[in-house]
Amino acid sequence: MVGTTQAAQLLKICAQRVRQLLYEGRIVGAKKVGRFWQIPLFKGMPKVKVGKRGPKGTWRKRLSSIPTLIHVNSHKIRSNSNNGTNEPVIVVRSGSRKIEAHHVKINGSCEVIYSRDRPLDCGAKVLIQVDSDVVVKPCVFADMS
Incomplete structure (x- = not known):
């Protein structure tokens, strides 16, 4: 929900x-x-009924072939340690969408991958891959102290 x-x-x-x-x-x-x-989610998205008049809705449909990737930004971990800040260090990527979070809950199966020879564009070599139909809930904490 x-x-x-x-x-x-x-x-x-x-x-x-x-x-x-x-x-x-x-x-x-x-x-x-x-x-x-x-609002309940169906395959990770709210389900909207078709309207009676006007053009069809153009809201985003979840693509079944694009997995969600989760990795840790080590540069932000170092920055948080050196500066005493509390920036989110976990990055959740789903297609072109990128969400930074402190905590991520994965409701379903996932896979941890070490990809030494094919890192992500940001340089991440260890990542968690989740199928697109699995619900991933990122959470950002306002103040951790």
Whole structure:
């Protein structure tokens, strides 16, 4: 379950449009708990019903062949140690999307890969590969102290 902001990020639309879809009853399984919406995910994405009028929606469809890659940015670890900062060091890449996080929860199977001869563009040689249908939840902590 995700909120309106996370659903907007997944669908690549603004949060106000997600709220409009919610009020129209077009997001499958969504329910309001108190003041907040709880939106279920189907294969990692909110499911939106087709509208009755107008053009088709152009929100992002999850590609089944592109895996999600997770790796650690060692430069930020060093920077955090030297400067006393708390920047997120875990990087989650899914297609062209890149999210930095302190904590990542993987709901499904994954694979740890050491790729000495074929590192990522950023230079990472050890990474976690997750199938595109597995839900990955990155989390950034505001203050760790």
